[in-house]
Amino acid sequence: MRVLIVDDALFIRRTLKMMLEQNGYEVVGEAEDGVEGILKYNELKPDLVTMDITMPKMDGLAALKAIKKINPTAKVVMITALGHENTVKESVLSGASGFIVKPFVQEQVLRGLSAFK
């Protein structure tokens, strides 16, 4: 499964990438803000996008909406921290396929994403 990671923190991108690549996912790209995320999505057409919510330039929610416009069946999993329930609600209404709560461990990510396999 080809995954695009969108997150402004290099640390989180690295962590996710490592977790995913060691478990049979192919990380086809990384983006560090919403705008780049949309562009990369359009270019790479990944099967799955992990999307951070708080990011510079354009936040994850706006990027999600844009991606959903490009492809209504796009699978976007939001990465969120506790305490952002409202944003998560909104992202679910905007078509997010689910969300993972930070801080996460590998098992959580894999279990969560296994729903899309």
Next chain:
Amino acid sequence: MTNDNSAVPLSHLFVFETKQMLEQLERLILDGEKSGGLKTSIDEVFRIMHTIKGSAAMMLFNDISSLAHSVEDVFYYLRETKPLTVDYSELADLVLRTIDFIKDEVEKVENGSGPDGDCSGIREKSREFLSVLQVTDRVIENNSSKSVGDEQKCQYDIDANPKSLGEDKTKYQAVVYFDEDCGMENIRAFTLVHELGELAQDIEYLPKDILENDGSAEVIKEEGFKIEFTTTHSLARMQAFFTKTMFLKKFHLEMVDTIDVAKPPKIKTIDLGDQIFESALLDDPVMPIVQEIVPHGDSKQSFISVNVSKMDILMDLVGELVIAEAMVTQNPELQGVTLDKFYKSVRQLRKITGELQDTVMSIRMVPLSATFHKMNRIVRDMIRQLDKQADLQIIGEQTEVDKNIIEHISDPLMHLIRNAVDHGIESSEERIAKGKSAVGKIRLEAKSAGGDVWIVIKDDGGGLNREKILSKAIERGLIANDDGLLTDQQVYSFILQPGFSTKDVVTEFSGRGVGMDVVAKNIEKVGGTISVDSVQGEGTTMSIRIPLTLAIIDGMKVKVGNSIYTIPIIAIKESFRLQDQNLITDIDNNEMIMIRGQCYPVLRLHKRFKVQAAATDLQVGIMVMVEVDGKSLCLFADSLLGQQQVVVKALPSYIERIRGIAGCTMLGDGSVSLILDVAGLA
């Protein structure tokens, strides 16, 4: 799960990234304060705190994470409600304290020990700040008596018009359990309901208040989430739907006739525990792609962190290489032999060693900006403490110097800046009384000139007191008496003497921790010099001259008797042989040369260093005009030997620092040449 293997580079990354963010944050806060309020950077601060929180939580540094979280809360509130009354300076204090705490903790991580600081004090502060904000806000809100709450309360209704059960519709009841620790169970339930809306109608669920009440997450965790719905889809389709839900641990699904949501049905339990995981893996035909993953070139990483000691070794090796190259290409045994092809190769070798050396040097070059911006913080904290007003102006922060040098000048700079604020800048009242603007000015400027970097700290404060320094100097026996011959600069440089830095000496200068003599020593350690200039009542200027790099310079070798000296090329203006008519001798027998209408003093190197010269007649030897710091002079030597890159080595520690000598270097034939410090000669 993170194993030890992978945790090592991740913690490095965490340290690196967090430090960068903290620096950015500090700059934001300080800039924001200057331009009046943090308003414009609220989003940015929020985002950075959020990111730090996330990363710290991943590293299980709970204190950092919870502190960042509480500050994030404050900024979240600021961002969302845009309150009218915010004490921005208090807020800046809070964030800066947070930055300090996290910085300390991150440093602990960097040094290999775990973070163990206690942030409860700051966290409490942050909470207090937030509650004050909320209270004042509510007061204002009440005055305008507007209820915003209604909007948020409105419930998300899945299907507004319940339909009667059609023939092909079936009613289902489901209870789902989510994975432990997946977080936000109520929102997950909401997600489920939302997606179910595409397949089913008449959806009812328990607990009902999944959106309004975050406490419902607990209920769902313990008792599961109960849903009832009708659909035209088959049981298998609905099972597939539930299986595809993220973090679903298990679910019960059954067909029912009556609505009894509260009682969980007991049939058709599908446990999604480990089996779903395994079966998903087995079912997936593309599973063995693990080995096929192509490394992708578009990753963002464009830096590596390298151990500094490795860099030092590399630098040393390059230095040795330059010497070895000279030893080969200028080998005495080659003299007088025609070797065209050999010299062609030599040129190639020289070009490559040159490039190699430039590259290695540039790796070590670091802009002064980080060091300079630290000063911003110091000034800010001090003026708040001392109740003064001062503005720090930073110029030329992009100037690059060797990393080693940065480490050595950071403390002296800090000390000088402190002095400027503490003792230089007067209180606002005093300044106004003197006819100055109430806000003191401190200028921190860096520039490169020639082979050196100059750092100038200039304040427009009270200045030094010549008389007081003189009397102290006499008292300490540094000079016999005040004969009025000492220049101001000479007098002021007394403050750099050891023991001259105690508080009672000169009111304008007292040290905190280190004295001015320590500052001077530190700067000398990297081959730099410091000079003091001051005008009483108008301010003090400290000029620090540091070599661009400690390592390799272009030098001109000159012969004086049997010795070979090296003059840094960068200081040389011109070399010429003297014409008789240009020589002037003054009453004290000081020799000077008149060139293009300008007079330049002559310094005979053989006299200066007391060596036997081959040429004592100024018209026989060669004049090398050098310039440093605006001063020019002509050095007189026997002859020029040629240009060479030399590796600067410090003089051995058993030789006292000699004025006019910057260090020594080894020449191609293995002999030692002293490198002249032009500023010391001038």
